[in-house]
Amino acid sequence: MEDNRQDVVLEVRDVTMKFNKYETGVNSLKELVVRAFKKNLKKRKFECLKGVSFDVHRGEAVALIGRNGAGKSTLLKIVSGILKPTSGYAKRYGRITPLLRLGAGFDGNATGLENIYLNAAILGYTKKEIDAKIPEIVEFSELGDFIYSPIKTYSSGMLARLGFSIAVSMDSEILLIDEILAVGDIAFNKKCHAKLAELQQKGLTFLIVSHGEAVKRYCKRAIWIDGGLVREDGDITTVFKHYTEAMTKKTAAPATAPAAPAAQPQAKPAAPAAADANKK
Amino acid sequence: MSKKTARLSQRMYLLRLLVKRNIKNQYYRSFIGVLWTVLNPLLNMIVMAFVFSALFGRHTDGLDYPIYILSGNIIFGIMRSSTSSSLGCLVGQSDMLQKTKVPIEIFPTANVFSALVTFGFSFIALLLVAGFRALPIFGGPYFYFSWKIVLIIIILPAVTVFSLGISYFLSALYVFFRDIKHIYGVILTLWTYLTPLFYSVEALKSELVSKAMVFNPMYHYVEGFRELLRGDIPQIMLSFSTTQPSILAMYGFAAVSLVLGWLFLKAMKNKIAANL
Numbered sequence: 001m002e003d004n005r006q007d008v009v010l011e012v013r014d015v016t017m018k019f020n021k022y023e024t025g026v027n028s029l030k031e032l033v034v035r036a037f038k039k040n041l042k043k044r045k046f047e048c049l050k051g052v053s054f055d056v057h058r059g060e061a062v063a064l065i066g067r068n069g070a071g072k073s074t075l076l077k078i079v080s081g082i083l084k085p086t087s088g089y090a091k092r093y094g095r096i097t098p099l100l101r102l103g104a105g106f107d108g109n110a111t112g113l114e115n116i117y118l119n120a121a122i123l124g125y126t127k128k129e130i131d132a133k134i135p136e137i138v139e140f141s142e143l144g145d146f147i148y149s150p151i152k153t154y155s156s157g158m159l160a161r162l163g164f165s166i167a168v169s170m171d172s173e174i175l176l177i178d179e180i181l182a183v184g185d186i187a188f189n190k191k192c193h194a195k196l197a198e199l200q201q202k203g204l205t206f207l208i209v210s211h212g213e214a215v216k217r218y219c220k221r222a223i224w225i226d227g228g229l230v231r232e233d234g235d236i237t238t239v240f241k242h243y244t245e246a247m248t249k250k251t252a253a254p255a256t257a258p259a260a261p262a263a264q265p266q267a268k269p270a271a272p273a274a275a276d277a278n279k280k
Numbered sequence: 281m282s283k284k285t286a287r288l289s290q291r292m293y294l295l296r297l298l299v300k301r302n303i304k305n306q307y308y309r310s311f312i313g314v315l316w317t318v319l320n321p322l323l324n325m326i327v328m329a330f331v332f333s334a335l336f337g338r339h340t341d342g343l344d345y346p347i348y349i350l351s352g353n354i355i356f357g358i359m360r361s362s363t364s365s366s367l368g369c370l371v372g373q374s375d376m377l378q379k380t381k382v383p384i385e386i387f388p389t390a391n392v393f394s395a396l397v398t399f400g401f402s403f404i405a406l407l408l409v410a411g412f413r414a415l416p417i418f419g420g421p422y423f424y425f426s427w428k429i430v431l432i433i434i435i436l437p438a439v440t441v442f443s444l445g446i447s448y449f450l451s452a453l454y455v456f457f458r459d460i461k462h463i464y465g466v467i468l469t470l471w472t473y474l475t476p477l478f479y480s481v482e483a484l485k486s487e488l489v490s491k492a493m494v495f496n497p498m499y500h501y502v503e504g505f506r507e508l509l510r511g512d513i514p515q516i517m518l519s520f521s522t523t524q525p526s527i528l529a530m531y532g533f534a535a536v537s538l539v540l541g542w543l544f545l546k547a548m549k550n551k552i553a554a555n556l
Contacts, residue, residue, distance in 0.1 A: 019554060027555075028459040073378075074554070081381040083553040096381075104375030109305050118301060121294040122382050126286070176379065 009173050009205050010056035010079065014088035017049040017074055017228075048074045050228040051088065058173075061206035063215040063236060065243055066225035072209050075225060079207065080176065094173025094205075097123060100163055101178065108152035112143055112162055115151055119166050133169050140195070141165035142188065161188055168195050175199070177208045193217070213240060291386060298390035302365070303397055317401035318408075321357070325350040325409065328478050336479040343510055344413050344422040347406070351509055352477040352502045354402040355435075359443045359498060360468060362388075362395035366447035367454045367461055374556040384552065385545055388447035396440055403432075410509075426511035435508075438530040439501040445537030448545040455552045475499055481523050490523045497533035500525040 020043050048071045056062050066072050077083040078090050080098065105122065106115050116137055120130045138147050141161045151159065167175065200206065200218060208215050215222075215236070222239040224232040226246075232239045307316045329346045340348040366388040370377065373387060413423040453460055475498045481490055493499050504514040504525035518526040 027456065029457040029463065030459050032457070077378065077553055080379060082378070084550050098379035100375055100379060105373065107301055107305070110301060114301070118297050119376075121290070121297050122376055123380055124290065124382065126290045127293050178379075 007057045008055045009058050009093045010207070011091040011093075012055070012075075012079065012088075013053050013090070015049050015052045015075070015078055015085045015090060016047070016087045017071070017078065017083070018086045019046045019048055020044075048228055049078070049085070052225070052228070052230055053088075054223055054230060054233055056174075056205055056207065058205060059200065059203040060221065061200060061208065061218040063219040063222040064207060064209045064225065065211065065222055065239070066231075067247065070225045071228045072225055076176065076178070076207075076209065092174065095124070095171075096174045096176055097167050097170050097172035098176040099167040099178065104163070106151050106159065106163070109150055111150055112141075112147040112154070113138075115162065116166055119163075120170060123166075123170065125170060129170075133171075137165045137169045140169060140191075157185060157188070164192055168192075168199060172204075174205045174207060177206060216240070291383065294382075295386055295390055295393065298386065299393045299397065302390060302394035306394070306398070314401065317398050318405045321350060321354055321402040322405045322409065324353060325405075328353075332478045336483050340480050341482065341510070343506055347410055347413060347423055347509060348480075348506065349478050350402075350406050350409055351506050352475070354399055354406060355439060355502045355505050356472065356475060356477055356498055357402065358392075358395045358399050358439050359446070359501075360472070361398060362392040362443040363446045363450055364464070364468060365391045365394070366451045367464060368451075370451045370455055370552065370556065371458075377553070377556050384451075384549070385448060385542075388451045389444065392440060392443050392447055395443065396436070399436075424511070426509075428508045428511055428513060431508050431513065432505060434527065435501055435504050435530060438527075438534045441534035442497055442501070442530075442537045445534070445539070445541030448538075448541035452545045452548045452552060455548075455555050471496075471498065475502055477502065491520070493523050494518065494520060494526075494529065497529070497537070500529045500533065504530060 052071075052075060064072055064075070074083065078085050079092070080096050081090070081092060105119055107118060110118065113134070116134065117127075117130055120133070121127075125133075141147070141158075141164075143158060143162065146154065146158065151162075154162070196206075196218065206218055208219060219236050221234065222232075222236040222243075223230060224239050224243050232242055303314070307314055325346055328349045332349070333345050336345075343351075369387040369391055370384055376382070377384060410423050410425065414421045414425060450460070450464065474496055476493070481493055484490075500514075502525075504527070507514045507525060514525045514527055514530075516527050518529045518532075
């Protein structure tokens with residue numbers, strides 16, 4: 001994998017992430033005080049990622065798999081540069097656009113058009129860049145005149161269309177997708193997949209977090225994160241096979257409910273976008 | 281270098297969009313829209329003036345009581361609305377902030393600037409009231425315009441920076457402790473009463489209050505603004521013997537607030553990213 005270095009768009013090297021975690025999530029001052037008095041405020045060093053390294057090349061589509069709590073989300077945050085790893089580094093050569101889950105980051109009172117500007121500006125685009133992309137976004141979303149109505153009047157399908165259209169229309173080098181798409185009706189879904197295929201042709205890099213086999217459609221490579229380590233990195237069919245085997249075999253796995261394997265087999269495109277959060 | 285300026289102008293653009301959104305949301309779909317920003321303080325003032333004028337009305341050191349109330353409230357309002365809206369601003373954007381690298385301080389900053397815009401509208405309300413009270417009707421004039429009112433541009437940066445610091449601090453803290461929303465609500469109420477908004481320090485006739493008042497940052501902003509309305513200029517130096525607003529105190533508190541808030545936000549940045 002050390003060939004053609006200038007093709008690398010994402011370089012992750014020895015990324016280690018340690019958290020100082022309270023044993024139970026303390027997220028209120030009251031809880032902190034009460035626990036401090038009861039003296040059961042145990043802090044635990046929690047190593048979420050332990051020396052993760054990989055490269056992603058231009059035009060590659062990589063699936064990131066692993067069971068809930070394996071460190072995928074943390075890894076994604078580090079990859080996008082939001083989180084600084086305890087040691088190691090993640091370098092990006094190009095812009096990352098995340099495909100957010102349904103309606104995330106939208107302001108309900110603002111119109112679709114205003115939301116495009118706001119959303120793209122938060123993603124780091126200038127007014128000029130957004131202006132240039134507006135026709136494309138509006139056209140792709142097929143929202144028509146609804147683009148001038150407040151977002152809160154939109155159906156969830158329309159919201160998803162808008163979000164998707166923004167993400168795929170902005171010129172970025174890396175597209176970050178959390179769980180494979182379930183956008184709009186069948187017709188629009190088809191269009192999305194066609195667009196993604198087109199973007200892939202153009203050399204856009206995908207990083208897809210998924211539990212389902214549907215990612216095989218785009219990805220030839222999968223990285224399996226387990227216990228904060230790269231357990232396997234390679235051809236998607238092989239990795240998925242081993243992953244599925246491990247998940248079904250290991251019933252008494254730590255930190256996993258016995259019924260966990262049921263979570264992954266047939267998560268077709270119809271699966272909810274926020275599948276990462278579901279704890280079956 | 282040009283890359284840096286490009287990024288800066290992009291941030292300014294984002295900031296402008298966020299402020300616009302905030303202002304729009306504030307009075308979204310209300311019948312008369314943004315006019316509320318002018319009407320709101322006016323109506324508030326009328327109620328307060330009606331309720332308190334008998335109690336405190338005669339001790340405002342030469343300032344007409346309705347103007348006394350209005351001026352205090354709109355200056356205090358900059359701090360109040362910016363800090364309370366900043367509390368949840370990072371958590372509210374968590375979907376976006378989990379996935380996008382964006383300078384998080386831009387969100388509390390936008391809230392402070394929105395509050396400043398609201399202040400601008402309220403200031404119009406104040407001018408209207410002042411104009412009305414300056415007319416020789418109902419036994420008036422009760423108010424005399426002075427050119428020194430334009431010197432408010434000395435006070436505004438200080439109170440803005442002061443609010444920025446608190447906003448940074450609170451937005452970061454709220455990520456970890458969600459219950460500070462309730463605590464801060466109480467603190468804000470207490471702060472409102474500890475600041476001479478509808479009463480005057482002299483009217484209380486308490487040595488202790490007069491001595492302690494100089495430690496209340498909001499006192500300096502509020503009372504400094506009133507000095508200008510009276511046609512005086514607040515003194516530069518801080519004096520502990522007399523209860524007087526001071527420009528040095530205004531900027532001193534502002535600097536301390538900004539530095540502490542900024543450092544806290546910076547120090548917590550990674551933890552915020554992990555916790556959002």
